[in-house]
Amino acid sequence: MKNLPYFCRCEVMRGFGHGSKQLSIPTANFPEQVVDNLPSDVSIGIYYGLEARVGTGEVHKMVVSIGWNPYYKNMKKSIETHIMRTFKEDFYGEILNVAIADYLRTEKNFDSLESLISAIQGDIEEAKK
Numbered sequence: 001m002k003n004l005p006y007f008c009r010c011e012v013m014r015g016f017g018h019g020s021k022q023l024s025i026p027t028a029n030f031p032e033q034v035v036d037n038l039p040s041d042v043s044i045g046i047y048y049g050l051e052a053r054v055g056t057g058e059v060h061k062m063v064v065s066i067g068w069n070p071y072y073k074n075m076k077k078s079i080e081t082h083i084m085r086t087f088k089e090d091f092y093g094e095i096l097n098v099a100i101a102d103y104l105r106t107e108k109n110f111d112s113l114e115s116l117i118s119a120i121q122g123d124i125e126e127a128k129k
């Protein structure tokens with residue numbers, strides 16, 4: 001993927017809301033224009049990043065999912081960033097900067113919520129390394 005690392009900077013919008021409620025793994029969603037303007041060689045899948053920064057705040061590690069979330073059968077492609085840090089409050093409308101560094105795996109369907117959560121936790125462990 002010749003466009004990696006790929007840098008995105010845009011405001012955070014509301015997602016479907018499954019991330020924090022069902023998974024306890026909150027994700028920040030980018031708006032449609034960011035999803036539609038991804039270079040064609042940045043394919044569907046799960047990536048880790050070197051940088052995630054809300055506004056002018058601190059820089060944190062992150063994992064990002066690009067795709068249709070087959071477990072939730074979404075009709076729209078999304079870019080969802082999980083920042084590896086706990087935030088006390090939501091930051092919808094704030095500017096999120098991310099640097100997508102490298103590919104971890106393709107997105108998959110799972111037969112249970114527990115399997116999806118455990119796959120995402122595995123991604124987070126890989127990203128830490």
Ligand SMILES: Cc1cc2nc3c(=O)[nH]c(=O)nc-3n(C[C@H](O)[C@H](O)[C@H](O)COP(=O)(O)O)c2cc1C
Binds near residue numbers: 119123
């Ligand atoms: C690191 C990471 C890996 C993910 N992997 C998958 C996956 O393999 N399959 C899938 O259906 N969804 C995957 N997701 C997406 C979650 O299902 C998604 O974050 C969840 O639907 C919450 O989205 P929402 O808060 O916009 O509703 C992944 C998310 C993250 C952050």
